[in-house]
Amino acid sequence: MIIAPPAQIGASIDEIDTPALIVDLDAFERNLQKMALYVAKTGVRLRAHAKTHKSSDVAKKQIAAGAIGQCVQKVGEAEALVNSGIQDVLVTNQIVGAEKLRRLAKLAQRAKIGICFDDRSQVRAASEAAVREGVRIDGYVEIDTGMLRCGVKPGAIAAELAQHITQASGLTFKGIQAYHGSAQHLPTAFERRAEISKAIAFVKETQEALNRVGLDAKVITGAGTGTFRIEAESGVYTELQAGSYLFMDVDYAVIKDESGHDYSEFEHSLFVLSTIMSVAGDSWVVADAGLKSYSGEKGPPRVHNGPGLSVVSMSDEHGKIAVSQGSHKPVLGEKILLIPGHCDPTINLHNWYVGVRNGRVEEIWEIDARGASR
Amino acid sequence: MIIAPPAQIGASIDEIDTPALIVDLDAFERNLQKMALYVAKTGVRLRAHAKTHKSSDVAKKQIAAGAIGQCVQKVGEAEALVNSGIQDVLVTNQIVGAEKLRRLAKLAQRAKIGICFDDRSQVRAASEAAVREGVRIDGYVEIDTGMLRCGVKPGAIAAELAQHITQASGLTFKGIQAYHGSAQHLPTAFERRAEISKAIAFVKETQEALNRVGLDAKVITGAGTGTFRIEAESGVYTELQAGSYLFMDVDYAVIKDESGHDYSEFEHSLFVLSTIMSVAGDSWVVADAGLKSYSGEKGPPRVHNGPGLSVVSMSDEHGKIAVSQGSHKPVLGEKILLIPGHCDPTINLHNWYVGVRNGRVEEIWEIDARGASR
Numbered sequence: 001m002i003i004a005p006p007a008q009i010g011a012s013i014d015e016i017d018t019p020a021l022i023v024d025l026d027a028f029e030r031n032l033q034k035m036a037l038y039v040a041k042t043g044v045r046l047r048a049h050a051k052t053h054k055s056s057d058v059a060k061k062q063i064a065a066g067a068i069g070q071c072v073q074k075v076g077e078a079e080a081l082v083n084s085g086i087q088d089v090l091v092t093n094q095i096v097g098a099e100k101l102r103r104l105a106k107l108a109q110r111a112k113i114g115i116c117f118d119d120r121s122q123v124r125a126a127s128e129a130a131v132r133e134g135v136r137i138d139g140y141v142e143i144d145t146g147m148l149r150c151g152v153k154p155g156a157i158a159a160e161l162a163q164h165i166t167q168a169s170g171l172t173f174k175g176i177q178a179y180h181g182s183a184q185h186l187p188t189a190f191e192r193r194a195e196i197s198k199a200i201a202f203v204k205e206t207q208e209a210l211n212r213v214g215l216d217a218k219v220i221t222g223a224g225t226g227t228f229r230i231e232a233e234s235g236v237y238t239e240l241q242a243g244s245y246l247f248m249d250v251d252y253a254v255i256k257d258e259s260g261h262d263y264s265e266f267e268h269s270l271f272v273l274s275t276i277m278s279v280a281g282d283s284w285v286v287a288d289a290g291l292k293s294y295s296g297e298k299g300p301p302r303v304h305n306g307p308g309l310s311v312v313s314m315s316d317e318h319g320k321i322a323v324s325q326g327s328h329k330p331v332l333g334e335k336i337l338l339i340p341g342h343c344d345p346t347i348n349l350h351n352w353y354v355g356v357r358n359g360r361v362e363e364i365w366e367i368d369a370r371g372a373s374r
Numbered sequence: 375m376i377i378a379p380p381a382q383i384g385a386s387i388d389e390i391d392t393p394a395l396i397v398d399l400d401a402f403e404r405n406l407q408k409m410a411l412y413v414a415k416t417g418v419r420l421r422a423h424a425k426t427h428k429s430s431d432v433a434k435k436q437i438a439a440g441a442i443g444q445c446v447q448k449v450g451e452a453e454a455l456v457n458s459g460i461q462d463v464l465v466t467n468q469i470v471g472a473e474k475l476r477r478l479a480k481l482a483q484r485a486k487i488g489i490c491f492d493d494r495s496q497v498r499a500a501s502e503a504a505v506r507e508g509v510r511i512d513g514y515v516e517i518d519t520g521m522l523r524c525g526v527k528p529g530a531i532a533a534e535l536a537q538h539i540t541q542a543s544g545l546t547f548k549g550i551q552a553y554h555g556s557a558q559h560l561p562t563a564f565e566r567r568a569e570i571s572k573a574i575a576f577v578k579e580t581q582e583a584l585n586r587v588g589l590d591a592k593v594i595t596g597a598g599t600g601t602f603r604i605e606a607e608s609g610v611y612t613e614l615q616a617g618s619y620l621f622m623d624v625d626y627a628v629i630k631d632e633s634g635h636d637y638s639e640f641e642h643s644l645f646v647l648s649t650i651m652s653v654a655g656d657s658w659v660v661a662d663a664g665l666k667s668y669s670g671e672k673g674p675p676r677v678h679n680g681p682g683l684s685v686v687s688m689s690d691e692h693g694k695i696a697v698s699q700g701s702h703k704p705v706l707g708e709k710i711l712l713i714p715g716h717c718d719p720t721i722n723l724h725n726w727y728v729g730v731r732n733g734r735v736e737e738i739w740e741i742d743a744r745g746a747s748r
Contacts, residue, residue, distance in 0.1 A: 018471075122706070148658070149692060181689060277468045278524040279493065313556075333470050342665075348723070
């Protein structure tokens, strides 16, 4: 079934059908520019992560603001971006399976494509796909930075894998993928700094091992919204992969900054607009957005500008909102904005962003990589 | 972007692209038949809930097996079903907003449509929409069964709302919506029985109040997979709204039955097929399915037939699987089946079910109401 946009350009907020994914364009643009300015100042490059936004429209805005390209997790995401004209895409993890590698190699006929490795057999498989399609693909060695997920051990083992990439037809050894995902959400700046310091040491160790075998990682890529300044100022990382900075979410709002305050480097610009569908409860109301409009694994969304209102349970299509004593109890049909617990999987539930400024719908962007998990 | 099916009919399991939503057709059909037989024996009717399966193909199988129609939560789901020829759809909650009510009334030109109320103003709004489109819509009073979400208080207040429905042009008062969602997942059969007993008492109280004002609820509708036998055997409920029974999930697997054993009334028939994408870790592997392929708010999925394997962290597109000492460590490219934590929001992430029997893809069903949250 085709899902139509929930509003037309020019509509007022009240005319937007709900649930709808809303972007506060002023806040979004401030976030976009703030990161662009920071990156320009430090000299690292931004390769923003499309797994967050899942939209060629948003990717183009990042590139227009100076990003050198995009990161993705999946071939399907890369296809959406390249089909819309994006020219430089790095798959920030492993792609396993001959058919997926064939699709990726096909994309390399039209764009610069990179892929990460943490296993020799995968180098061979990607090389075969590249040769078959007559392309070159950039190969990155992913090292385990301490997040204990994908990636080989830093140092000699990583350098050995890089040699395999160098020797493989159709592949160009380009650099090191050194992303530390779990560090992004550590509660204090001290903990985040400690974890990323270890990651930086692992990168240095790997760079030295590469040099010993006559190789050099031209690109060191990693970092997310919670730690990007640390990587950028390390003197080691050359590319940042942040994505959530555009939108932010409750998961990022609860971590603390260097001063111990709530992390407010960027503003909440992403919301789920929801309509109050039931006011029969004494001390609660029910909104028409649930687990199919926002992801719940990081906890419930927050009510934006809703003092005394808190989402206390999430059903498939209902959100129950407790109204504290003395607070305004929303009326039937009233619209509220919810700040999602976790932006990436929330966006993946929707087909359209509705961009709003001064209470009017100004832009509608397609989430063209929604569901592109293959 | 159009998401193509992850396999073709006739393919082997190994040829299915991942992540993919898999249905074990044998288990699915046993679940379908088991509920159909039970319902036929007790004399209650099954109005299965499409919010679980989101697919006209699945709805038609339920109806072919004896279900009298379907439940939905959203107008968009009702549209998908009616467009595919389903003739009897009950919206099991409130629909707020003139445009949504207009769409619903339009559907009533082609199918039997019901809707729930817990507010007088909504009765008026639905009546206006029905009159405008020249249709009749069945109206149900939703009572709060003790789950403290939507619904008016049982008894006189509910009867008063029923009178409003009776008096409203274009609406036919049909019955009582008395679903208790949170009771479905209470850990013990004793707790579930205690909660549903209260719901049954609330229904009786409401039926008596209706009779006092000369009304009669012809339909008492509710129940889910965790409690349906209690409602069915109450002598009060006439329709069951179960949905998850077709597929099951970890959330249902952890509750206990009357004997204190794990709840096994129905079999797991729904899985997310995933490929091992990284084996670089010492004591873990990483699969290519994360929060964009299964919902995580009820906890991680379980590895099916994977002794010693447990999903220990969920990222957007990664699932980290710990391998206990002495267990088989999956190899790169190996495919594993994951039992989702919560079936409904998991299904809503996918566009296709891949039906498998004897290791071969036998059927592919479209999830045509995926994302139909408006």
